[in-house]
Amino acid sequence: NAGVMQNPRHLVRRRGQEARLRCSPVKGHSHVYWYRQLPEEGLKFMVYLQKENIIDESGMPKERFSAEFPKEGPSILRIQQVVRGDSAAYFCASSLRDSRLTEQFFGPGTRLTVL
Amino acid sequence: AQKVTQAQTEISVVEKEDVTLDCVYETRDTTYYLFWYKQPPSGELVFLIRRNSFDEQNEISGRYSWNFQKSTSSFNFTITASQVVDSAVYFCALSESKGGANNLFFGTGTRLTVIP
Numbered sequence: 001n002a003g004v005m006q007n008p009r010h011l012v013r014r015r016g017q018e019a020r021l022r023c024s025p026v027k028g029h030s031h032v033y034w035y036r037q038l039p040e041e042g043l044k045f046m047v048y049l050q051k052e053n054i055i056d057e058s059g060m061p062k063e064r065f066s067a068e069f070p071k072e073g074p075s076i077l078r079i080q081q082v083v084r085g086d087s088a089a090y091f092c093a094s095s096l097r098d099s100r101l102t103e104q105f106f107g108p109g110t111r112l113t114v115l
Numbered sequence: 116a117q118k119v120t121q122a123q124t125e126i127s128v129v130e131k132e133d134v135t136l137d138c139v140y141e142t143r144d145t146t147y148y149l150f151w152y153k154q155p156p157s158g159e160l161v162f163l164i165r166r167n168s169f170d171e172q173n174e175i176s177g178r179y180s181w182n183f184q185k186s187t188s189s190f191n192f193t194i195t196a197s198q199v200v201d202s203a204v205y206f207c208a209l210s211e212s213k214g215g216a217n218n219l220f221f222g223t224g225t226r227l228t229v230i231p
Contacts, residue, residue, distance in 0.1 A: 035219075042119075042206055042221035043160075091160060103150065104219065106160035 004094050004107035005074075012113045019079040019086070021110045025094030032075045033104060034067055037089040049075060082114045118142065119209050121222035128197050129230050135193045136225045138207030142188075144168070148210040149183065149190045150219065155203040166190065197229045 005024040013019050025032050030051050035043040036059075045059040049069035060067065064082075069075040079086055089111050093104035120139045128134045140149065151163040164174065166183055174181045178195045194201055204226045208219040 033219075035221075042223045043208075043219070044221070045219060089158065103162050103165045105162070106152075108157075108159040111158070 004092055004105050006090075006092050006107035006110050008110060009108060010111050010113070012115060013082045014115050015083055016081050019082050019112055019114075021077040021079075021090050021092075021112070023075040023077070023092030023094075023107060025075070025092075026096075026105050029094035029096050029105075031095045031097070032069050033093045033095075034075070034077050035091045035093065037091060037109070039088070043091060046077075079112075082112075084114050087112055087114045118220040119207050119222035121205075121207055121225050123225045124223070125226045125228070127228045127230060130199060131196050133193060133195050134197055134227065135191055136205050136207075136227065138190045138192065138222060140188050140190065140207070140209045142209060142211055144211045146212045148212075150208040150210070151181065151190075151192050152206045152208065152221075153203045154206065154224070160206075163192075194227075197227075199229050199231050202227060202229045 004026055007022050011019055023032060032049045034046040036046055037043045047054060047060050047067045048056040049067060051069055052071050064080045066078045067075065075092065077090060089109045091109045092107045095104045118141050121137065123137055126134060147168045149166045153161040153163055164181055171183050171185055173183065180193045182191045190207060192205065204224040206224045207222045210219050
């Protein structure tokens with residue numbers, strides 16, 4: 001009865017490298033959300049995906065960030081050419097249906113450190 | 116404008132004291148959801164409660180209770196007889212139903228420290 005899985009839990013990158021964060025939702029969940037938590041702040045919405053579709057990416061930075069949720073496999077949040085300001089905890093959540101009807105289950109997060 | 120305000124940045128209480136964490140929200144939706152999450156030092160997010168805007172009944176779950184007041188746009192959280200294990204950051208969040216967006220707006224959190 002696995003919950004939301006995220007890997008890696010900790011990721012260290014040097015400026016200019018790429019970061020790939022993976023999220024496996026709860027089995028059977030087709031709605032995935034990514035959030036970013038900067039140090040000492042609350043979580044901020046980035047993107048909402050359903051299988052093979054981006055539904056709402058209003059919280060995604062316009063450049064360097066992208067997300068996908070393929071038909072098979074985990075959801076991926078990709079950050080190209082990372083900068084120090086990208087250092088944060090990135091949380092993935094999933095829900096069975098529209099999250100207005102059911103709560104989002106959160107993963108343990110990936111802590112990205114950019115050197 | 117901040118949609119969810121948690122004015123208390125940090126609170127410290129002595130074990131067994133009661134403590135109330137405040138949450139004030141702002142929305143123009145008539146249908147919305149309010150949440151509380153706990154983030155212990157290990158970092159994960161633990162879901163505590165979800166409440167929809169049409170249900171103003173207060174809820175109690177063990178030592179936890181929630182007071183939803185639509186008139187003041189508040190959704191406060193009280194821990195009775197606090198324990199050291201309650202030490203964590205607590206986030207209040209709002210989910211609106213407009214426009215098909217399904218994201219949560221989080222407050223900045225209240226860090227609770229329970230002193231033994």
